[in-house]
Amino acid sequence: MTRAAGLVPAAYRPALAHRTFRRLFLGLAGSYLGDGMSFVAVAWLAIELAPQHTGLWVGAAVAAYTLPGALGALLLGRWLRRLPAPRALLADNVLRAVFLGAVPLLWAGGLLDPTTYVVLLAVSSLLHAWGSAATYTLLADLMPSEHRLAANTLVSTLTFAATIAGPAVAGVLVSSVSASYVLGLDALSYLFLAGIIVRTSWPTAQSADPVDRAAARGGLALLRGQPALLGLLALTWIFNLLYGPVEVALPLHVTDDLHASGSLLGLYWALFGVGAVAGGLAVGALRQLPLWPVTLAIAVGWGLSLVPFGLHAPTALTVACFTIGGAIYGPFVPLSVTLMQAESPPEHLASMLAARSAALLTASPLGTALGGPITAALGPRATLGGSGLATMALAGVAALVLASRKGDR
CATH class of the missing domain: 1.20.1250.20 (MFS general substrate transporter like domains)
Known part of the structure; x- marks a missing residue:
């Protein structure tokens, strides 16, 4: 013992x-x-x-x-x-x-x-x-x-x-x-x-109560006066929204494109989890890195891991990319929370985190709901690849906004 x-x-x-x-x-x-x-x-x-x-x-x-x-x-x-x-x-x-x-x-x-x-x-x-x-x-x-x-x-x-x-x-x-x-x-x-x-x-x-609508509304009002934090919330919300279609398109990719069994779908998600655990435990090693660039790099890396699906890459390659994608995706949530903790006024941190939680409750489920008609229209491969490209574009737009803010300063 x-x-x-x-x-x-x-x-x-x-x-x-x-x-x-x-x-x-x-x-x-x-x-x-x-x-x-x-x-x-x-x-x-x-x-x-x-x-x-x-x-x-x-x-x-x-x-x-x-x-x-x-x-x-x-x-x-x-x-x-x-x-x-x-x-x-x-x-x-x-x-x-x-x-x-x-x-x-x-x-x-x-x-x-x-x-x-x-x-x-x-x-x-x-x-x-x-x-x-x-x-x-x-x-x-x-x-x-x-x-x-x-x-x-x-x-x-x-x-x-x-x-x-x-x-x-x-x-x-x-x-x-x-x-x-x-x-x-x-x-x-x-x-x-x-x-x-x-x-x-x-x-x-x-x-305190775990979910409080008044606190969430107050936090959103405070966030409107903090452009950097409001931008971070917008980035995180859209990032999660673009992740949603993956949960719809991946099982259909396995059945319709690959004509494989549920075992392959289980393998995709299991290896994603292995990568996410490894990436999450490695977050401590990232503490000394600038949080904004690392957060944007994670968005780019996750998007890149999905692109091979849209390029009709071999199954072994997409499994490997999805595993790497899990390692990249895993640290995103703790890093985005840490960034908000670092940039929020201490006296308003609780309200702002409550606002963040209330907003993010809708992002991934809404993306999943939209993923159904998108996958029906474009097909599973195109949906997965398109999600990756859109996530990379999101990171590019966020980087340009950050650069322009630094230029204004």
Whole structure:
């Protein structure tokens, strides 16, 4: 035990020594693994249900799995902000478990059609933004301030780790059984986390509400007076918007262009996760680099990793590029947050970060929703390559704006 503890970096030992944190960490690990499997299964089941017009239905399904969470964050705040964080997290997990669990039951009974499927996904995701916010609120309540960064990093790394294991498992399962049963496993993972929440004694809440519309509106007003930060938010929002079509086009690229099985789709996402974990852990080495140039370089690098799809490159090359793309993509979020922390007035940082979270809740899901008709019109390869070129163009425009601001100064 002592030798194993010695392998853990010192910064993470206090968090892992906290019994309640370990219980929450275990529950989140199971839940995130289920989400990782759904990363493949949601799109694959849409393909099974709608062999015609697959691009539109895949886009609708992937968007329904995420986009309603943004609506729930804004529309249900009056009621949900009064809930303690454990109850908000429990409500999200129970809702996800019930409606995702209905998918394999209806499939087995021959009652599942594309419209019903999209509705079930949409309802299941309605509270997910609140559940995510409640998770980090619990971490703030559990850990003293000097250990919160380590706890947040451990939980954030789980997401990318689940992107490694989940798609690999799901890729094998959807090739042998219906993808609906993979979503059933995701539902069970939410029940697992819900059980841990119910059986754990949580501390009295001390932190502020995780999502607050008033704070978000105030933060947006403050951002309008900070052109650099408003530009950073715009860059991050568009970057995430342009990423959205990838989640629609990639499964269709595997099925329509390559005529391959779900195992290949799982391999793409698993290796993306490997790259993202490696890139995220390497962020510490980038601290001494200028953050704006590094952030723009990440946008260019991610765009370049998608271009080979549009050039009809061999599958082995696109798999390698997508892996490298994961390593490039992984650090973008922590670097953009660090940049906002560095340039925000300290007294307004919380409001500005709240505004950032509220705005970004819509970006990737909206891009995913648009990805359906775009992929149907252009085809998967052109959509993937076009997303890469558009992301590179975004970085170029941002670089020109930064250069002009420096010239004005």
